[in-house]
Amino acid sequence: MSTTPGGAGPARGKRGQRPAPADENTPELRETILAATAALLDTRRFSDLRVGEILTAAVVSRGSFYFYFASKHDVLAELVTRAVAQGHQAAEPWLANPPDKANALRAGITAGARLWQAQAPILRAIVENWRTEPRLTDLWLDQMQTFTDATVAQITADPDATQTLAGRDIAAVASSLTWLGQQLYYLAATGTPPFVDEDVLIDTLLHIWTSTLYGQPAERLGHDQ
Template identity: 55%
Template sequence: MPARRDVPQKTNTDLRERILDALRELLRERTFDTLSVAEIITAAGVSRASFYFYFAGKQAVLAEVVRRAVGAGHAAAQPWTQGRPGPRETLRAGIDAGAGLWLSNAAVLRAIVESWASDSQLRELWLAQMATFTDAAVTRIEADRRADPAVAARLDGVDVPALAASLTWTGERLYYLAACAVPPFDDRTVLVDTLTHLWVSALYG
């Protein structure tokens, strides 16, 4: 007798992906706090046993899709964070790619931004994920400060981790507003121009 499709198997990634896809689709129409595990299970077409084989709860499902989006965000930012030449140009390219990433993952990223303050698991997740962007920015800023006397002079006496965190969290807020179609940041050019100006002005003058 052939095995049921929803019987948990460690090698069966299809079930896991169906659960992740189901949450993404549900979030297009619903807020995360109104969703139940039962609704995710129904949308994914899997059994309750299958769901709990892969995930401890709905927060764990959201955590996985958020981690994937953040991973894509780091990939987008690599030209600047890895110290490639032309910091202004690579910054703008990374910011624009980040805007595209947020828009393509708008439902998921709105869910984490709107939920992390009221859920301890999601709070820990989002603060940790945001810290990875801040840490990457600190590494690049410190490298620029060592390599460029003008940057060193500009940042003299500046708390670099605090500056990096401020820029990172400002980006999070403006990307979120764009994902919610809030003017003027629903215009991608305005969003990218504004964030690029903030980063370049703070770091390079």
């Protein structure tokens, strides 16, 4: 990814700074910067993190950093984009229009919960900071919208869900489910009870989704199917 969420190439210096020597600019070095930042976020708040700390952790020059990234916000944007791509993979069981909707939703919610645990430092950082910087704001709104759009498409293609939601604003319902999921996953990733208990988190989200989309809890939905 480039230095901006939708950009096409690496940053070519900052404020007139000279590019790093060519032998320092390699794909491996770029990955080292990303990995070092992700590791730092495990113990440091993104708002307090400085580029100098990333340089030290990654053992790279300032010129090399700015060859690839315009700022620490662009590093976070890349890390978030990669994590979100995994999130879409987690949602695939339900989006595949399975015959057992309850189990498919449970599988997707479970995969989402475990992704948030695995990527907790990165996803905590974006949830806590997406309103602080325009590029992060645009990035997170766009990424969340991709989940909302996928949910809208799935609801629209599901006669049971459209019947349950007859007369409702489907886009608003889908957006509500998407943002609620983000918040509960975030609470779990920050160790906030009761959602730090994975079973509670999954059962709660599953109940909300099935009750909203199908008018009944997961246990009854699975039995009816």
